[in-house]
Amino acid sequence: MGKKSKVVYIAGSIVIGIITVLGILAGLIFSGLLDSSVGRVVFSSFSAEKVYDGTPLTSSEWKLTSGTLKQGHTAEAVFTGEQTLAGSSNNTFDVHIYDANGADVTDEYKVTTTTGKLTVTKKEIEIRTFDASKDYDGTVLKSPEYEAIGLLEGHEAKV
Numbered sequence: 001m002g003k004k005s006k007v008v009y010i011a012g013s014i015v016i017g018i019i020t021v022l023g024i025l026a027g028l029i030f031s032g033l034l035d036s037s038v039g040r041v042v043f044s045s046f047s048a049e050k051v052y053d054g055t056p057l058t059s060s061e062w063k064l065t066s067g068t069l070k071q072g073h074t075a076e077a078v079f080t081g082e083q084t085l086a087g088s089s090n091n092t093f094d095v096h097i098y099d100a101n102g103a104d105v106t107d108e109y110k111v112t113t114t115t116g117k118l119t120v121t122k123k124e125i126e127i128r129t130f131d132a133s134k135d136y137d138g139t140v141l142k143s144p145e146y147e148a149i150g151l152l153e154g155h156e157a158k159v
Helices: 003-031
Strands: 039-045 048-051 062-066 074-079 087-090 093-098 109-114 117-121 126-129 146-149
Touching: 039 074, 039 093, 093 109
Parallel strands: 039 109, 048 117
Antiparallel strands: 039 062, 074 093, 087 117, 126 146
């Protein structure tokens, strides 16, 4: 056997080996025994709004907005976002994905989250002053009495 024929024989064997391995992998992937893709999933939290009442605004509503979970897998969201004072913030959360046995399989997915907004609007209050009168005596007429309508319990207005 010549040097040239040995090279052709070795190269041909390598090519046949690579084609065989690729054929086996393709067969496993198509049969479902081997999943070559990382699932890309997007979860979104909802937005919420309320008038200031002194308590934190939270929303634990979410949905899977893109992609699919593998059969038997479930997702759980843990929310960290809240807004108490007037203003807005993101409704932040983390997602964990579990298989049918309860094992955390989040690493099998490329998880993206989009956050809604938590918005607390200012509470309207009304300050009413009372009428006052006196005979002219050259001094300033003041009436320190007022009524604050719409204040929350435990809050006070200083006028």
